[in-house]
Structure formats: C-alpha cells, structure tokens
Amino acid sequence: SMFLWQYLTPVLLITVQICKALKCEEFTDLDFRHAFIGTSLRVKLLLYTRENVSCGLLMSHTDLSATPQFNASRPTTFIIHGFRPTGSPQRDMNVIVVDWNRGAANVNYFKAKENTIKAGENLTAFVEVMQNSGASLSSIHLIGISLGAHVSGFIGAHFNASIGRITALDAAGPLFTGTSPEHRLDPTDAQFVDVLHTDIDALGFREALGHIDFYANGGTDQPGCPPTVFSGGAYFKCDHQRSVFLYMESLKRTCPIRAYPCSSYNDFLDGNCWNCGPDGCPIFGYGIIEKKDVIQKMQQIKAYFKTNSQSPFCMTSYRVYIVTWNQEVRFGYITIKLSGTSKEAVATIDHRASKFKKFTETTMLAHFDADPESPVNKVSLTFTTGNVFKPPYKLRVLRLRLTPIETNQRSLCRYDFILEENQKKTFRPIPCEDTDF
Incomplete structure (x- = not known):
C-alpha cells in the first residue's frame, strides 16, 4: 500500500x-x-x-x-x-x-x-x-x-x-x-x-x-x-x-x-x-x-x-473511567497527558462538561494527538470547570482507569487521589487489577 x-x-x-x-x-x-x-x-x-x-x-x-x-x-x-x-x-x-x-x-x-x-x-x-x-x-x-x-x-x-x-x-x-x-x-x-x-x-x-x-x-x-x-x-x-x-x-x-x-x-x-x-x-x-x-x-x-490539524491526522483513543466520592455532584472538563518512553500525547475532553456523582462511574472518550507508545510511565491530569467566580473545586477520585481502544494493552489505573481545580496532578500509573473490569 x-x-x-x-x-x-x-x-x-x-x-x-x-x-x-x-x-x-x-x-x-x-x-x-x-x-x-x-x-x-x-x-x-x-x-x-x-x-x-x-x-x-x-x-x-x-x-x-x-x-x-x-x-x-x-x-x-x-x-x-x-x-x-x-x-x-x-x-x-x-x-x-x-x-x-x-x-x-x-x-x-x-x-x-x-x-x-x-x-x-x-x-x-x-x-x-x-x-x-x-x-x-x-x-x-x-x-x-x-x-x-x-x-x-x-x-x-x-x-x-x-x-x-x-x-x-x-x-x-x-x-x-x-x-x-x-x-x-x-x-x-x-x-x-x-x-x-x-x-x-x-x-x-x-x-x-x-x-x-x-x-x-x-x-x-x-x-x-x-x-x-x-x-x-x-x-x-x-x-x-x-x-x-x-x-x-x-x-x-x-x-x-x-x-x-x-x-x-x-x-x-x-x-x-x-x-x-x-x-x-x-x-x-x-x-x-x-x-x-x-x-x-x-x-x-x-x-x-476526530483528527489532528495536520499530518499525521490520526489520533489515539482511550476510554476513561472515573469514580469520585465528592458529596455534591460536580461538573467539569478533564485534560490528560500520557508520557511514554519517547513520546507525549495530550487529550482534552471538553465538548461538554462531564458529570461526576458520588460512587457512580463516569465514562468518557479521550482522543490523544499522538500514540504515546507503551509503556506509559507518567500520567498528568488537570480538572477545570470554567467557573471564574467560585472558589476552586476539589475532585476526590476513588479510581481512574484508562483503557486503549485500538490495542489489547492492559488498562492503566490510579486509586485514591485528589484533583484540585486548575492544578496539574502527575503520577505513575499502575496496571489495573482484573476485578476493575
């Protein structure tokens, strides 16, 4: 071809x-x-x-x-x-x-x-x-x-x-x-x-x-x-x-x-x-x-x-699952950065605000501008709401799971952490426990 x-x-x-x-x-x-x-x-x-x-x-x-x-x-x-x-x-x-x-x-x-x-x-x-x-x-x-x-x-x-x-x-x-x-x-x-x-x-x-x-x-x-x-x-x-x-x-x-x-x-x-x-x-x-x-x-x-703005146009898709334990329902946007061995990839999920409700899994689709190439050794998350006049939120995350759609690679997880609004949170992901499926 x-x-x-x-x-x-x-x-x-x-x-x-x-x-x-x-x-x-x-x-x-x-x-x-x-x-x-x-x-x-x-x-x-x-x-x-x-x-x-x-x-x-x-x-x-x-x-x-x-x-x-x-x-x-x-x-x-x-x-x-x-x-x-x-x-x-x-x-x-x-x-x-x-x-x-x-x-x-x-x-x-x-x-x-x-x-x-x-x-x-x-x-x-x-x-x-x-x-x-x-x-x-x-x-x-x-x-x-x-x-x-x-x-x-x-x-x-x-x-x-x-x-x-x-x-x-x-x-x-x-x-x-x-x-x-x-x-x-x-x-x-x-x-x-x-x-x-x-x-x-x-x-x-x-x-x-x-x-x-x-x-x-x-x-x-x-x-x-x-x-x-x-x-x-x-x-x-x-x-x-x-x-x-x-x-x-x-x-x-x-x-x-x-x-x-x-x-x-x-x-x-x-x-x-x-x-x-x-x-x-x-x-x-x-x-x-x-x-x-x-x-x-x-x-x-x-x-x-979805595509990038120039060649190569292809994007890499992941499913994102987040379970929170905030008392009140929160709405917001998530930006995710994945760092692989040689490449970084960024996805912003902002076509509409996602709803985060206590102990309820929120499912999102993330389109990354590149393939981060396995193994992914670093994940950065940013949570924003776009609310200028309210005090910043904290999103209490019980579990985050990232699952690549196009490949059979294992999902990446992270448990129990706090996302402060507009503050980047960076961590090493761990392979998910099979019970998470």
Whole structure:
C-alpha cells in the first residue's frame, strides 16, 4: 500500500512536471478573468501509468489506440476535479486525471453545476469506448472531488451501478442538497460508494450519499482551519480541501484513521459508539473497499472520527473511567497527558462538561494527538470547570482507569487521589487489577 501512496497521492497534488521525451499535456490553468467571463466546457483526459509517471498524456476521447500506454485490461482510476496532476505510478494501473477546468472555473456556480451534467455525459461516452476495448467496469474507480463527486454519480448511474467504486471527497452541497437521487450522487451509482464529509455547513453536502459516509470532526470545522469568515477565501476553501489531504494520508497506511459508526457526532464524542463488534471499526480511506461486503449488508452507515490539524491526522483513543466520592455532584472538563518512553500525547475532553456523582462511574472518550507508545510511565491530569467566580473545586477520585481502544494493552489505573481545580496532578500509573473490569 506504500506504492498506492506514491502512486495516487502525487496525482492528487498541485504541481505539474514537464517530461521532455513525450508530448506532455498540462492541466488547464485558468485565471480569475476566465471565471468572470465564464468558460465553455472542454474536457481533457490526462493519462498517467507506470511507463509515464510524471507526464500526463492527452488521450483521445474516441480512439484508445492513439495512446499505446493505456491498457484496457488494467484497473483504471479517474480523478475528477480537481487538483493538478503529477504522478509516480508503481502499481500496474491507469490513472486518468479529468481536466474540466473550462467548465468548473466559473464565478457563476449555477453554470458550473450545469456543466457537471455535460462533463458526466462526456466521460460516460469515454467509459463506453473503454468498455468496447475490453475494460471491465468493475475495475473502474472514480474519485470525485466537490462538484466532481456528482459528475461521478452521473457516470455511475448511466452504467446501472456496474462501475466498481466511487469515492466522493466533500461532495458539493449548494444546489444539490434536497434534490432527488437521480440529480446527485447516491449509493445506487456504483457497486461501492464511499464518501468523506469535511464542510457540511458551507460548500459540502450534509446528508449521507454512499454506502458508508465518513464525517471528519463531525463534518464541519476542521482543526487548523480559520474559524471565522474574516480570514477571507481560506475560510471557505480550507475545510472543503481538507477532504483531499485526509484521503491522501489514507494512501500511506502508516497512520490509520479509525472511524466509529454512530447516530451523531455528539453521541460519538460522548463515547457511546466505540464498540464495533466482531468486524472491528472501519478504517477510513482507500482501503475501506476491503470491508465492502460487511458494509453493504447494513443500511447506509455514518461513521465519525476526530483528527489532528495536520499530518499525521490520526489520533489515539482511550476510554476513561472515573469514580469520585465528592458529596455534591460536580461538573467539569478533564485534560490528560500520557508520557511514554519517547513520546507525549495530550487529550482534552471538553465538548461538554462531564458529570461526576458520588460512587457512580463516569465514562468518557479521550482522543490523544499522538500514540504515546507503551509503556506509559507518567500520567498528568488537570480538572477545570470554567467557573471564574467560585472558589476552586476539589475532585476526590476513588479510581481512574484508562483503557486503549485500538490495542489489547492492559488498562492503566490510579486509586485514591485528589484533583484540585486548575492544578496539574502527575503520577505513575499502575496496571489495573482484573476485578476493575
């Protein structure tokens, strides 16, 4: 799978390399002026294979023999809008970058949406040409970004769900939300449709569109992206584009992002959805196709995960159990720092105040920004309430237990200690007694 990272990622990236030996085609570079004038739709197909790793070959829409590097018996992945291409294919497959910039670069979004239908028709005709040359529809994978997700849906619908896979990266929301399935991407458009949502409150589509829909950080504000509109264009683009970077990260497979099927993001944050049964929790990204059969047996799945603000995006999850013996009920937030042999990891549980009631176990889900790596030899806890005007609380803890979710390592415990508000408490954890389970 490292080869996939080396293979598809650069194709999803922005630079263009020029190769002297072959006539290399460049991605249409349009400036803001074109967007205002409006450009008529023109679709270019740029082929990358193991033989031409950094040079996009312009393909004929009707004559595949004009590009001998294209082999119809290989699997083919289309990337539909739209970062600019450069590639280093390792695996024997065709990657076709679809450049419909002349139809998408339009300040008039209504026009760009209209062009998705035309781009879909254009590409459908090309897939028919491939099919006539012996290409198998089930080995075709369409990766659609934003408007390109719906273009992929239009192509898939034409072939009655026989295309192997569609991956939608933050499918466009405006003008598609609320429309019937035939006017947008839906699960009947391919044998397997996987979707990532990163900007459902602005440019992205809110509802489920595939067999499995992943919502990164709830699908709205991505960490590290500007939180307000005052940052200008970055505010609109950052959340939307994060979908591509998360997908590229999944190709590496070095830092898997585990997702949790759940009824809502809040339910997930509350720790109500960590148990995925015998098949385990799905790993987001390119490899999710391996769970296709399990996923298709269920109804549309919504799965949630949290990420860091930059690569590596994956986090490490622990269940946290605290039993207190305060007379009165206390509410507050917990920050935990774990120190392993070479790394530190921090988690703050602050999406809402946790309730601590005498002799009642409080369960929380902690997402750490890194894997602290076993053995964890130091734990620091901080308890805060956010109350500025009240005297500081003390939380009397009878038992703390930290259980890693993704590994079978033994839980860490600590018994009988006092947490003073806003004061960091540091200690060596001990392995839990089995009776604590």
